[in-house]
Amino acid sequence: MTTAVAPARRLPRPLQVARIQTLNVPVQMIMPWGVxxxxxxxxxxxFAxxxxxxxxxxxGAIIxxxxxxxxxxxxTMTQIFPFALGLSVTRRDFFLGNAGFIVVQSAVQGLLMTLFLAVEEATNGWGQQMHFFSVPFLVTGNWFTQWLVYTVPFLLFSFLSVVGGTVFKRFGQIGMWTVxxxxxxxxxxxxILITWQNAWPAVGRFFADTSPLALFAGYPAILAAVAAAVGYLLLRRAMP
Structure with missing residues (x-):
């Protein structure tokens, strides 16, 4: 008597896309942290x-x-995107999987930055009073808000990169030059407008008076959401 073997459950398509992204880990994680x-x-x-x-x-080398x-x-857009579409992944599933990967990747990198900040503060700036991770205008004094300050810019830059790659896939080099x-x-x-209105002091006061949490987490989060929406709209008609 034979027993039926239940078929292996397949991962949802977005998770499969996120899994494909791990093929690019050397570029996504190792090289940035190596730099x-x-x-x-x-x-x-x-400084020594x-x-x-x-x-x-x-x-300011943290930048x-x-x-x-x-x-x-x-x-991701020039290599992983065509590969995923060749596996019959829809553009919607690709975007969801890629966006999920970006969120996790950004969260992990923000956590690493927060941990290195704690080590830097505990060692008096690595024994040299060096402010590498603890740049004064970035420090919030709270580990969770500090994690947000480090994490959200990763989201913004990542989705801006996705938009750039999608523009290239959709419009080619002409599109990149145009943007x-x-x-x-x-x-x-x-x-020109700020200079004409003599508004540079007001711009300086805005950056000086705005908290690090708003400046590096709040506003970038809004811009990251806009970039993600633009990237998705462009991706719907991008060619592999």
């Missing part, structure tokens, strides 16, 4: 060679990992 680690070592050596006068040593994030999901030039024009017009 950040190299930047950390360079700054640590430089500088005479210690008791003043804090502040570096390197966020800049690298802009590149990582371009690879780039449009961004330069809008930025230039904004700078």
């Amino acid at each position: 950040l680690a190299l930047s950390f070592v360079v700054n640590l050596v430089i 060679l500088v005479p210690n006068d008791g003043s804090p040593k502040i570096t 390197t990992i966020y800049i690298f994030t802009l590149v990582t999901h371009l690879v 780039g030039l449009l961004g330069l024009v809008l930025g230039g017009l904004a700078a």
Whole structure:
């Protein structure tokens, strides 16, 4: 007498897409953190060679990992997206799986940053009074809000990268150049308008008076949601 073997349950399509993303882990995680680690070592050596006068040593090198994030999901759209569609994954499922992967990835990276901040504070700036993770205007004093401050910018840069990759798949190089030039024009017009209205002091007060939680988590969260929506709308007609 034979017993029936229940068929293996397949993962939902979005989870399959997220699983495919793990093929790109060296680009998604290892390389950005490798760049950040190299930047950390360079700054640590430089500050170790500088005479210690008791003043804090502040570096903005932490931005390197966020800049690298802009590149990582371009690879997702140019390589993983066509591969997934070749496996009969719908664009909707691809977007959901990719968005879920981005959220988890950003949360993990934000947690790592928060842990390294705790180590930095416990070791008096790695023994050099160096503010690598504890950049003054980023520190909130609460571990949860600190995690948000580190995590949400990863979401924003990731979804902006998805938009860039989707524009490339949808419109090609002409689309990328058009978006780039449009961004330069809008930025230039904004700078001209602010200068014309003598509003630069007001802009400076806005950034100085706004809390780190609002500046690096609240507003970026809104922009990330907008970028995700734009990316989804463009993805619906993007070619593999």
